[in-house]
Amino acid sequence: MPDEPKGSSSQVVERKLATIVSADVAGYSRLMGEDEEQTLKTFRGHKKIFESLVEMHHGRIFNTAGDAILAEFSSAVEAVRCATDIQAALRTRNDQLAPSRQVKFRMGINLGDVLVQGQDLMGDGVNVAARLQTAAEPGGICISGSVHDQIRNKLSLSFQWLGEKSFKNIQQPVRTFSITEAEGHGALPSPKL
Numbered sequence: 001m002p003d004e005p006k007g008s009s010s011q012v013v014e015r016k017l018a019t020i021v022s023a024d025v026a027g028y029s030r031l032m033g034e035d036e037e038q039t040l041k042t043f044r045g046h047k048k049i050f051e052s053l054v055e056m057h058h059g060r061i062f063n064t065a066g067d068a069i070l071a072e073f074s075s076a077v078e079a080v081r082c083a084t085d086i087q088a089a090l091r092t093r094n095d096q097l098a099p100s101r102q103v104k105f106r107m108g109i110n111l112g113d114v115l116v117q118g119q120d121l122m123g124d125g126v127n128v129a130a131r132l133q134t135a136a137e138p139g140g141i142c143i144s145g146s147v148h149d150q151i152r153n154k155l156s157l158s159f160q161w162l163g164e165k166s167f168k169n170i171q172q173p174v175r176t177f178s179i180t181e182a183e184g185h186g187a188l189p190s191p192k193l
Contacts, residue, residue: 013115019079022108023107059073059079076111079160080151080155135189142178148177156182
């Protein structure tokens with residue numbers, strides 16, 4: 001077997017199964033355009049709550065960019081519990097602000113195979129979560145069928161079936177659900193069908 005040239009990529013790619021939560025602020029550019037300092041102050045406060053709840057639910061934030069946050073969980077149940085807790089906590093904070101100044105996250109959750117690169121995760125498992133987030137309403141949560149299969153008999157939630165959705169740059173349609181209600185947290189915003 002010939003020697004590999006120096007600098008070639010002979011390392012084995014590490015993969016694992018993970019539940020990914022993708023969150024992004026709805027209307028962030030508009031909010032920043034209207035009042036950068038107040039938006040940043042509100043976002044930072046929301047992000048602290050987000051981070052503490054991820055840690056409390058045994059997850060970890062593995063990537064952030066601007067107003068986007070990506071978190072990893074080994075359990076789909078804990079990921080969804082965390083997401084519903086975050087949305088409830090942020091709704092309480094947002095209720096203290098004028099409707100036009102509220103900072104609301106859209107969240108997408110997917111269970112899938114991911115590539116590990118240092119502390120970062122990538123691949124379809126992450127990309128599907130990010131696309132699901134775009135289907136969620138501000139303050140809402142969309143989940144993939146793989147997450148729904150894992151949590152449906154374990155958590156007191158109500159769901160809305162959104163169908164098999166085709167997302168940009170995702171080869172297969174994704175079974176998509178919106179969480180419409182979480183016990184103890186009330187109703188969550190869901191897409192109108």
